Amino acid sequence: MATRNSLQKTLGIGLTLGVTLLWLLGVTASGLVAQHEMDEVFDSALEETAQRILPLAVTDILNRENGNGSQRAPALKDHDEYLTYLVRDAQGNLLLRSHDANPEVFGTTPKEGFSSTPTHRLYGVSAVSNTIFLEVAEPLAHRRESALEAGLALLFPLIVLVPVSLMGVWWIVRLSLRRVVDFQRGIESRGAGDLSPVAEDKLPREFQPIAVAVNRLLDRLHRALESERSFTANSAHELRTPLATALAKVQRLKIRISDDQVKKDVTEIEEALRSLSMLSGKLLELAKAEGGGALSQNQHDLVPILAMIASDLEEQAPGRIVTSMPENEVNSFIDPDAFAILVRNLIENALKHGSPNEPVEVSLCEDGRLIVRNGGHTISPEQLKLLRNRFERSNTNTSGSGLGLAIADAIAEGAGMTLYLRSPATGRQDGFEAELVAE
Known part of the structure; x- marks a missing residue:
């Protein structure tokens, strides 16, 4: 049988996953927008830095006494540079560079405006009639790191909000469906x-x-x-x-x-x-x-009903019925009249078709199992399957209507029980056994 999913569980999990997915999409979209805006800010910073450094670099180069040799700008103290720059002439000769600049990052000839390499973002500007060029470089890893930190900052609240939303959604769904759950439990119970x-x-x-x-x-x-x-x-x-x-x-x-x-x-x-x-x-x-x-609204003790039927039939067949019943009550929802009819038919069937020289054993267990066993000839498996049918008898020489086992089987099915028929009987080489088991 296929497992049935709970509506409450399905709604709770589905809504939580939906909200989480929307949040992730929102964070992704916000991250992309933030990255675009950050790129604009970083590009503006590159341009602003180049324009601020260029006049100072040109003044320094033009006032040199020893010619146009390359110089490295001194650093006031050790620090990580995110922005490095080179100052070159139109032929690409190096005139000035920041203390941590790597010429290999820049192209062989200077360019004006924005450009990109696999590792850096560049911005170039010229002065003195395009004879002096300043290029500023920023590592793309710095931008990726900044975008990652911004994305994590947006994503971090989800770690807290997802469990909170799960509990909130679960509580709202449970509160909304509480009447439906009560309705389901009322029918089920x-x-x-x-x-x-x-x-x-x-x-x-x-x-x-x-x-x-x-x-x-x-x-x-x-x-x-x-x-x-x-x-x-x-x-x-x-x-x-x-x-x-x-x-x-x-x-x-x-x-x-x-x-x-x-x-x-x-x-x-x-x-x-x-x-x-x-x-x-x-x-x-x-x-x-x-x-x-076959079912009643309340439970009833089956022991006195079985004792009464066995005592009644004992008068018709003295000494042939041997009963075994528990001392405690055996309660069941089976209708008392239906149970009496079922027991009477099983015992009458055993008395009529069983060996007259052997007793009919009637046992009621504490778990509700009823067993009626008798001696006599065995019944073939093919014929055993037909005994539940109406007007079907294993021995046509014996008087009877052929309805006893059909009645017992119909009551058992209506009460949600199962009637097992066996021949030979359990623990014997011959005989017949009927066992009623509550499912």
């Missing part, structure tokens, strides 16, 4: 036999039609079950009474007849009426079993 309406007045507007539809379905199901129960009860009364009356009249008639042949015919009629009465009872039990009334 109720037993299968509880057909009372579910609360719908506090649900969000989007979920209210679901609650209304569920209540309508529950109402229709409740009315259908009540109609089925009423029909079953009325049919039982209407069918059993005339059959019992006819059987009583036939029995009285049998006593008055002296002719052996006529008495034999009346006896056959009596047996037919008795079989018809039993068959009608079984059919009514099957209708009840298939009508969906």
Whole structure:
């Protein structure tokens, strides 16, 4: 079965990821804008620096006494230079440079305006009729470092904001869906036999039609079950009474007849009426079993019900029923009448089809498992699969309607239980075993 995702979990994670993604996109866009603006600021600084240094460099070069040799500008103290410069003539001869300048960074001939190399950003300006050129260089690594620090400064708040947003989104989603969760838990916690309406007045507007539809379905199901129960009860009364009356009249008639042949015919009629009465009872039990009334709204102790059925059948077969029941209660939501019908059919089936010389073992465990075991001939696996069908019997020489196991299986299915049929019985070489297990 596929795992169902929680709406609360899906919304919480989805909204948090969505907000985080939007923040990341916003940080990325802000970082790109900041980098563009920083490039403009750095370029402006390069241009401003060149224009400020150029007059000083030209004055220094023109006032030299020893010609136009290259000189290095002295540094007042050691420091890292982000901006370095060269002063050259039109042929590229070096006239002046900053103390930390590397001529290899600059081109072989000076240029005016902005230019870039793989490692530096350059700006050049000229003076004295384009005879003296000043170029200022800035490492691109410095700009990348500045952009990275700016991006991290924008990204750092997310480390705090993402967990906070996750908790905030989760809290808002949970608060918004609390009525839906209560609705879900209310339906989940109720037993299968509880057909009372579910609360719908506090649900969000989007979920209210679901609650209304569920209540309508529950109402229709409740009315259908009540109609089925009423029909079953009325049919039982209407069918059993005339059959019992006819059987009583036939029995009285049998006593008055002296002719052996006529008495034999009346006896056959009596047996037919008795079989018809039993068959009608079984059919009514099957209708009840298939009508969906196998569960009740409250739990009931199964021990006294099993003891009563076993005691009742013990009178019909003295000494053949051996029961084993726990001392503690065994509670279940199965309807008491349905459980009584199920147990009666399983034990009657064992008494009829089991060996008459061996007992019928009836065991009820504390975990709710019911086991009915009898001796007798084994049943083939092919025939064992057919015993759940209506009017199917393993031994046609034995009286019976062939509905006992079909009724028991229908009640077990309606109660959410499983009926296992085995032959030979567990721990034996022969016999038959029926085990009812709650899922």
